Amino acid sequence: MASAFSATAKFAQPLPLNTTSSARSQDKLSPPALFDPFRTSSSAATSPFLGSTRQLLCKSNRPLSHRRSSSSSAVVAISDVKQKKPKSSSNLLITKEEGLELYEDMVLGRSFEDMCAQMYYRGKMFGFVHLYNGQEAVSTGFIKLLTKDDSVVSTYRDHVHALSKGVPARAVMSELFGKTTGCCRGQGGSMHMFSKEHNVLGGFAFIGEGIPVATGAAFTSKYKREVLKEPNSDHVTLAFFGDGTCNNGQFFECLNMAALWKLPIVFVVENNLWAIGMSHLRATSDPQIYKKGPAFGMPGVHVDGMDVLKVREVAKEAIGRARRGEGPTLVECETYRFRGHSLADPDELRDPAEKAHYAARDPISQLKTYMFENKLVNESELKAIDKKIDELVEEAVEFADESPVPDRSQLLENVFADPKGFGIGPDGRYRCEDPKFTQGTAQV
Amino acid sequence: MDRDNRVCVMGEDVGHYGGSYKVTRGLADKFGDLRVLDTPIAENAFTGMGIGAAMTGLRPIVEGMNMGFLLLAFNQISNNCGMLHYTSGGQFTIPIVIRGPGGVGRQLGAEHSQRLESYFQSIPGIQMVACSTPYNAKGLMKAAIRSENPVILFEHVLLYNLKERIPDEEYICNLEEAEMVRPGEHITILTYSRMRYHVMQAAKTLVNKGYDPEVIDIRSLKPFDLHTIGNSVKKTHRVLIVEECMRTGGIGASLTAAINENFIDYLDAPIMCLSSQDVPTPYAGTLEEFTIVQPAQIVTAVEQLCQ
Numbered sequence: 001m002a003s004a005f006s007a008t009a010k011f012a013q014p015l016p017l018n019t020t021s022s023a024r025s026q027d028k029l030s031p032p033a034l035f036d037p038f039r040t041s042s043s044a045a046t047s048p049f050l051g052s053t054r055q056l057l058c059k060s061n062r063p064l065s066h067r068r069s070s071s072s073s074a075v076v077a078i079s080d081v082k083q084k085k086p087k088s089s090s091n092l093l094i095t096k097e098e099g100l101e102l103y104e105d106m107v108l109g110r111s112f113e114d115m116c117a118q119m120y121y122r123g124k125m126f127g128f129v130h131l132y133n134g135q136e137a138v139s140t141g142f143i144k145l146l147t148k149d150d151s152v153v154s155t156y157r158d159h160v161h162a163l164s165k166g167v168p169a170r171a172v173m174s175e176l177f178g179k180t181t182g183c184c185r186g187q188g189g190s191m192h193m194f195s196k197e198h199n200v201l202g203g204f205a206f207i208g209e210g211i212p213v214a215t216g217a218a219f220t221s222k223y224k225r226e227v228l229k230e231p232n233s234d235h236v237t238l239a240f241f242g243d244g245t246c247n248n249g250q251f252f253e254c255l256n257m258a259a260l261w262k263l264p265i266v267f268v269v270e271n272n273l274w275a276i277g278m279s280h281l282r283a284t285s286d287p288q289i290y291k292k293g294p295a296f297g298m299p300g301v302h303v304d305g306m307d308v309l310k311v312r313e314v315a316k317e318a319i320g321r322a323r324r325g326e327g328p329t330l331v332e333c334e335t336y337r338f339r340g341h342s343l344a345d346p347d348e349l350r351d352p353a354e355k356a357h358y359a360a361r362d363p364i365s366q367l368k369t370y371m372f373e374n375k376l377v378n379e380s381e382l383k384a385i386d387k388k389i390d391e392l393v394e395e396a397v398e399f400a401d402e403s404p405v406p407d408r409s410q411l412l413e414n415v416f417a418d419p420k421g422f423g424i425g426p427d428g429r430y431r432c433e434d435p436k437f438t439q440g441t442a443q444v
Numbered sequence: 445m446d447r448d449n450r451v452c453v454m455g456e457d458v459g460h461y462g463g464s465y466k467v468t469r470g471l472a473d474k475f476g477d478l479r480v481l482d483t484p485i486a487e488n489a490f491t492g493m494g495i496g497a498a499m500t501g502l503r504p505i506v507e508g509m510n511m512g513f514l515l516l517a518f519n520q521i522s523n524n525c526g527m528l529h530y531t532s533g534g535q536f537t538i539p540i541v542i543r544g545p546g547g548v549g550r551q552l553g554a555e556h557s558q559r560l561e562s563y564f565q566s567i568p569g570i571q572m573v574a575c576s577t578p579y580n581a582k583g584l585m586k587a588a589i590r591s592e593n594p595v596i597l598f599e600h601v602l603l604y605n606l607k608e609r610i611p612d613e614e615y616i617c618n619l620e621e622a623e624m625v626r627p628g629e630h631i632t633i634l635t636y637s638r639m640r641y642h643v644m645q646a647a648k649t650l651v652n653k654g655y656d657p658e659v660i661d662i663r664s665l666k667p668f669d670l671h672t673i674g675n676s677v678k679k680t681h682r683v684l685i686v687e688e689c690m691r692t693g694g695i696g697a698s699l700t701a702a703i704n705e706n707f708i709d710y711l712d713a714p715i716m717c718l719s720s721q722d723v724p725t726p727y728a729g730t731l732e733e734f735t736i737v738q739p740a741q742i743v744t745a746v747e748q749l750c751q
Contacts, residue, residue, distance in 0.1 A: 194531070202531075215493045227452075257489060
């Protein structure tokens with residue numbers, strides 16, 4: 001089963017799309033440009049309107065069939081993205097500072113999730129809680145490369161994405177406890193981590209729901225640069241989702257749009273091989289998800305998601321591509337969740353041998369080993385980080401415990417951004433003018 | 445779009461084609477292909493994209509080529525558009541406008557003749573308005589674009605050809621207010637969208653017969669303007685609701701409940717609600733006519749209520 005995926009990274013490149021070309025690009029000497037479905041007009045009078053299909057049909061006299069026949073051979077397997085060089089080499093993948101940062105972030109993710117499990121069984125949090133144990137390399141590998149203005153969109157397994165992006169652990173823990181000090185005032189819960197400050201755009205309960213939102217955030221980035229003429233707008237959006245989502249229509253629709261418009265987005269598939277109890281191989285006709293990228297005109301990459309350094313190398317490339325305006329990338333990270341789908345999942349279907357196989361490749365242990373072998377850190381430095389994180393998580397729990405639960409007056413406060421949306425009452429006044437209105441006592 | 449360069453349009457054929465009912469004609473020429481975005485046929489995804497863009501600072505207007513197509517975007521409209529302001533604890537606003545033509549047209553068949561206002565009305569966090577004249581179409585559209593809330597604007601396929609003189613200067617209509625079309629004394633007729641014209645046609649007949657109906661175009665389907673409606677009920681004591689959506693679970697059903705809850709003491713007769721039949725709109729012209737409320741039925745209903 002799991003042996004279908006090797007630990008090397010595979011790249012799949014799309015063929016250049018020599019389809020129709022716009023009137024302008026005919027003049028260029030460079031290789032035929034991808035058909036650019038846009039041209040933004042800066043002023044009304046000077047912009048030629050790329051209107052009728054009549055023009056497009058005249059230009060295109062190349063058959064499209066060649067693309068389909070050779071796309072299967074466009075998959076190119078390249079050997080390891082990273083070589084784990086022995087100690088004497090001078091080109092290590094990370095510096096000591098970076099190594100410590102990665103280690104700390106992964107340990108934070110792991111400790112936090114472990115604490116969530118404890119708190120859940122003690123009755124401090126409820127509902128559906130999906131833990132990220134084992135997948136930390138993907139979150140850390142990608143998100144630590146982002147700036148504060150870049151956006152992250154996730155799924156219901158979003159605690160660690162929020163933490164990696166910079167949301168304070170106490171805010172996330174409070175949210176899980178359902179307190180007003182939570183990042184969403186207790187209104188979102190485990191599956192809805194949002195942070196405007198850190199550009200975490202959710203947290204979505206239904207799979208695939210967040211991918212169009214991520215596409216929209218990437219669209220805004222492009223719009224800001226090209227329409228609003230903000231020159232430094234090169235914000236990248238990362239969309240995280242799982243293997244089950246890759247069979248969903250929204251995934252394919254967004255791959256198409258992102259590639260079509262060259263949106264600055266990276267689609268990160270956290271393929272942990274299981275969608276609750278449904279094995280990826282039982283649900284998917286072609287289980288190699290990265291191959292779906294070239295079908296839409298973007299590179300597809302498969303990477304070992306248990307190794308934070310490999311993920312980081314691929315992420316650098318993909319995020320760089322997006323930032324330069326070269327378009328989206330589909331990255332499939334082969335990873336594994338050590339716990340069940342959620343805290344309610346008895347996790348009976350997965351083969352213990354499979355679990356053991358991946359447990360042996362725990363990303364935190366792997367990073368530790370790498371750093372020791374390359375003499376980047378010593379034991380005590382890592383222990384100090386472990387202790388710091390433990391204290392941080394404990395403090396987060398204390399903070400959450402002591403925070404107040406939401407008052408009744410909070411009930412209707414955030415339903416509308418503009419509370420006039422609740423309408424005009426029988427007395428002629430807007431309902432929101434009644435101070436008790438948010439308690440829900442007023443009729444709507 | 446001139447006033448605020450964050451306003452953009454997204455939808456199928458809104459750009460080069462000018463919109464399936466030419467609502468966006470000329471805009472792509474003027475504003476470019478990125479501001480007037482021709483999307484692929486992927487309602488769920490591009491509506492979600494509009495929501496993501498709204499969350500990150502733009503003010504998109506998403507067009508459903510026909511309102512019925514927005515059923516494919518129901519996931520995004522219900523779960524994200526309506527809910528994200530709340531589940532994010534108020535951090536993200538979604539100033540999106542979702543609009544499109546709906547309603548029963550001329551033999552367009554069942555799927556292209558849908559009225560989605562009844563399906564969307566329970567979604568918390570959205571506002572719904574229905575325009576009916578060129579004047580209120582422009583005013584409501586502007587108000588919807590400027591609103592910080594997500595607004596669904598229902599247009600009607602058969603009303604695009606209406607001509608009316610409207611002011612040159614800028615004006616907006618209030619999203620939450622109803623419109624008094626014809627003041628009267630005997631009975632309150634509440635309606636919206638195309639049925640307004642059937643009601644006004646019936647009103648001519650009624651006036652000849654000696655009745656004095658008060659006609660209110662409720663415009664705001666969610667929330668209801670209970671002030672205008674209430675004042676009218678207190679004056680006339682009789683209510684007739686004429687709507688195009690289906691009988692079961694429609695806007696009329698909600699409105700009946702709201703009026704009963706708030707103004708039961710002022711009613712001299714039970715509220716009567718004329719809605720479309722609970723049937724997929726048939727293709728045949730005669731059957732299609734029977735599906736929706738016709739002026740003659742309105743006249744009969746008024747006569748019955750006023751006895």
